[in-house]
Amino acid sequence: MQPSVLLAPVVRAPRSLTDVYGPGVALCARPELEVGVRAGANRHTRDVVSARPIAVAAETPVICSAGGTGPELLAHLRDSGLPVGVDLREFRSEAEFAARVREAVADGVLLAMEYPQPVALCPDASALKTAGLVGHLNNKASINTLVDPRFRARRTVVARGDLAAATPVGESWVLKAATDDAHGGSLDVYLHVAGEPVALPAFTGVLAECVIEEYLPIRHNWGIQLYVGPDATARLLAITEQRIDAVGIYAGGRFGPVTAPPAELLAECLAITQRAADLGYRGLCSLDCASTSTGGLAVLDLNFRITGGSIPLLAIQAIRPDTVDQPAESLKLTAPVPLTDLLTPLRPALAAGTLLITSGHDTTRTDNPVPHSTLQLLLLGDDPDELAVRRVALESRFAH
Numbered sequence: 001m002q003p004s005v006l007l008a009p010v011v012r013a014p015r016s017l018t019d020v021y022g023p024g025v026a027l028c029a030r031p032e033l034e035v036g037v038r039a040g041a042n043r044h045t046r047d048v049v050s051a052r053p054i055a056v057a058a059e060t061p062v063i064c065s066a067g068g069t070g071p072e073l074l075a076h077l078r079d080s081g082l083p084v085g086v087d088l089r090e091f092r093s094e095a096e097f098a099a100r101v102r103e104a105v106a107d108g109v110l111l112a113m114e115y116p117q118p119v120a121l122c123p124d125a126s127a128l129k130t131a132g133l134v135g136h137l138n139n140k141a142s143i144n145t146l147v148d149p150r151f152r153a154r155r156t157v158v159a160r161g162d163l164a165a166a167t168p169v170g171e172s173w174v175l176k177a178a179t180d181d182a183h184g185g186s187l188d189v190y191l192h193v194a195g196e197p198v199a200l201p202a203f204t205g206v207l208a209e210c211v212i213e214e215y216l217p218i219r220h221n222w223g224i225q226l227y228v229g230p231d232a233t234a235r236l237l238a239i240t241e242q243r244i245d246a247v248g249i250y251a252g253g254r255f256g257p258v259t260a261p262p263a264e265l266l267a268e269c270l271a272i273t274q275r276a277a278d279l280g281y282r283g284l285c286s287l288d289c290a291s292t293s294t295g296g297l298a299v300l301d302l303n304f305r306i307t308g309g310s311i312p313l314l315a316i317q318a319i320r321p322d323t324v325d326q327p328a329e330s331l332k333l334t335a336p337v338p339l340t341d342l343l344t345p346l347r348p349a350l351a352a353g354t355l356l357i358t359s360g361h362d363t364t365r366t367d368n369p370v371p372h373s374t375l376q377l378l379l380l381g382d383d384p385d386e387l388a389v390r391r392v393a394l395e396s397r398f399a400h
Contacts, residue, residue: 013237014227015318016058016083020284021112022230025128026061026089026104029053029114029306030097032181047366048374049114052359053306056314057085061109063100066090067361067368070339076350076357081319093367112283114305116181128282135180137276137304140211146272151265151289151299155213163204170194172215176301177203189301191215213300217293222261223253223309224269224287232282234273236266238324240309242288252391253309255316255328257384265289265297276304284310308332312378315358327384329391330358332376333398338364339373345397346375354380354390 014020017027030050031042051068053060055077062085069090077084089104091097098121104111105126113122115138116131124130136142141157157178158166167173175190190201192215204210221244225237239261241254269287276285286309288301312330320326335342339362349355359376377394381387 013317013321013324014229015314015321016056017053017060017062017085017314018058018083020227020229021060021128021282023059024109025112026063026087026107026109027053027057027112027114028063028101028104028117028122030063030065031115032117043368044363044370044372044374047363047368048359048361051361052311052376054085054088055082055358056311056318057088058083059086061085061087061089061104063089063091063097063104065361066092066365067363068359070360070362070365072343073339073357073360073362076343080350080356082315082356082358083318092365114283129280132180133280134304137279137281137302139178139180140176140301141178141209143299143302146275146302147299148268148271151268151297153214153216153298153300155211157209158212159209160204160207163200163210166212167192167198167200169196169198174213174215175201175204176211176213177207178209178211179207216290216296216298216300218290219293220259220261220291222258222289223307224261224266224289225284225307225309225313226269226273226287227284228273228277228282230282232277234270234277236270237284237310238313239266240313242309252329252331253312254384255312255330255378256324256326261289261291262297265291265299268299272299272302276302286310308376311358311376315356315378319356327381327387329379329384329387330377331379331391331395332374333394334372334374335398336371337373338362338371339375342373342375342398346377356380 031046047065047067051064053062054064054068069088089100091100101121110128111122111126112128116135144152172194173192221242223240223242226234227237228234239258241258243252284306286303286307289299291297316324356378358378361374363372379387379390
């Protein structure tokens with residue numbers, strides 16, 4: 001095992017969003033609510049994502065759900081030494097969300113929209129990165145415009161009416177959304193295993209096109225974490241290994257001592273990010289990459305936004321910058337209970353410093369009528385195997 005690759009010493013690794021964006025920028029990490037979609041659709045996902053950056057925001061204003069700003073939760077974050085946001089512009093409803101965005105525009109700050117928002121709500125002149133650019137960079141059909149042919153998986157853009165013919169039962173394949181829109185942050189990847197029944201995800205019923213990607217026998221699955229600061233230069237932040245569940249969805253990351261990717265793959269990831277920077281992108285990003293059992297290398301997904309790997313990395317840099325190569329694992333816990341009930345059994349580990357909260361959300365602090373709490377956590381320790389055992393125990397305890 002080799003340690004993750006970090007930035008060269010001449011560039012100080014960022015510890016907060018303020019280090020990434022610089023002054024005069026406000027963050028909005030909430031997926032858009034599309035015209036014609038009922039307000040409750042994907043509401044919980046949109047609110048949780050909006051609150052995730054709070055723990056490492058520092059002086060960067062954050063437009064965030066009030067579900068992530070509870071006094072007890074913020075106290076936990078601050079007590080652990082995290083650079084918690086000092087300018088949290090909270091909303092409790094869809095109307096308040098739009099009001100917070102318009103207020104930020106009126107303040108004259110640039111809005112770093114992590115997902116494309118309607119231009120009527122956030123004009124391009126007020127955007128650090130335009131909705132059109134963010135939509136293009138995150139569209140699964142656009143990946144081949146940014147990735148060198150040597151690192152491309154075979155993929156085809158397929159119209160909705162042609163999906164049946166392009167998704168055979170007897171072959172393995174991966175299905176992804178082809179759209180510039182965020183669709184509430186609900187566009188997951190669908191993995192089909194040869195011989196299993198085909199169960200196309202809901203997004204195939206609303207999108208005009210999808211991407212069919214070859215199934216690859218993955219040996220190593222990395223999340224290459226990078227960022228583009230105010231100087232428009234792409235830099236490597238760190239390398240993480242990704243845990244993917246049985247249906248192909250991201251389930252968390254491993255930090256610290258990870259298997260290092262080949263140098264040519266890292267060089268391509270840096271080049272991809274610089275291509276995006278040259279188009280105007282600013283902020284964090286995560287590129288999903290893999291090596292296969294047959295010796296191939298592939299860039300599978302481009303995530304030009306704050307991700308589940310970004311926040312823990314900034315948190316580690318903030319609380320223990322001299323030990324960033326020690327093992328850590330991230331995970332998410334959810335339950336249909338108030339956040340206090342989710343926190344109670346975790347208090348001993350939190351007090352011992354072996355567990356770190358990186359974000360949380362409680363729907364009871366919003367107008368969402370469905371009670372639901374979420375915690376994003378980082379397990380800290382010295383032994384990767386022991387961390388994995390603790391993670392599995394936590395996930396099993398809160399499984400529902």
